[in-house]
Amino acid sequence: MALPTLSIVAPAYNEERNIHAFLAAIVPVLEGIGETFEIIFVNDGSRDGTLGMLAAASSQDPRVKVIGLARNFGKDVALTAGLAHASGKAVIPIDCDLQHPVELIPEFVAKWREGYDMVIGVRSKRDEEGFVRRTLSQTYYKVMRSMTSVEIPANAGDYRLLDRKILDVINKMPERHRFMKGIFAWPGFKVASIEFQARERANDTVTSWSFFKLWRFALDGLFSFTTAPLKLWTYIGALSAGGAFVYLMITLIQKLFFGIRAPGYASLLIVVLFFNGLLLISNGIQGEYIARIFEEVKGRPLYVIGQLYGFEQPQADKAPEVVTIAEPSQPTRRELPKPTKPPQLPRL
DSSP states (O other): OOOOSEEEEEEESSOTTTHHHHHHHHHHHHHHHTSOEEEEEEEOSOSSSHHHHHHHHHHHOTTEEEEEESSOOOHHHHHHHHHHHOOSSEEEEOOTTSOSOGGGHHHHHHHHHTTOSEEEEEESOOGGGOHHHHHHHHHHHHHHHHHOSSOOOTTEEEEEEEEHHHHHHHTTOOOSSOOHHHHHHTTOOOEEEEEEOOOOOGGGOOOOOOHHHHHHHHHHHHHHHOOHHHHHHHHHHHHHHHHHHHHHHHHHHHHHHSOOOOOOHHHHHHHHHHHHHHHHHHHHHHHHHHHHHHHHHHOOOSEEEEEEESOSSOOGGGSTTEEEOOOOOOOOOOOOOOOOOOOOOOOO
16 A cells, blocks of 8 residues: 555544544545545543544544554653654644644645745744733743754744654654654754644633643753753852852951951841752752653653554554553463583592
């Protein structure tokens, strides 16, 4: 069977109400491009009827394929599983809640045909997010660009087109903390961008991204792509030590030459609490990096696949750090070697 030209990868978590609308919207657009395609859904441990609907869609259309993860591993890991199983010459990650306009796909493909290796969808407006959240997001990406060597565009999500050469590089990146915006940007190559207006989620569904999840997502991106926070505390420690030394010299001079008594208990307590706070923050940052080292050295699979629909054969060998569920094999009995007699020692 010939490989498709385009692979659409759509992670799904509790998207039962959006599957039919998503397929009804995207299939005519893909058919209008005139290229062969496949649509790979990754069910990320949904608790509703998402997996059943995806399996039914796969049985009706061979171009629809489904990867069912054994539990909820998170969107970035689910996206990684879909990218590892994509066989097209170009791959387009997309959300299946219809926030990403499928009408943009022909423009992605047109830019790709012009010779661009990655075409990024950039949101033109973010007024619906509110001033505070929008400002925090812009500040975060400015900090990321200043601390890392990776150019991560602001207002860009996962919606983009990736050439096969970029996808092959991404599939060889085995880290377990999958900050996909940084992973997409890391390989480089020739990049173009297209602006679009994000839509409301279909069927009035609610996003699962809480403030705490967004905070952890931001920290994962920062700690996964730079060691600048560790280096920053080296400078903070040097400045603190220098400031303490200067303050000590001033105190000694005031006492020895001017008879001025040193400040009392309150100022000492403030200084101690301040520097203890700095130490705790520093230890917390070190702990974040140590925890990531711990996660990496354990060597656990990145995800576990429970079901595959629409694939001709299991493709676990193509995926980085993947386990598929199979029947356990019977243990085999090992034959122990028979003991041999010890050699006879000559009598003295």
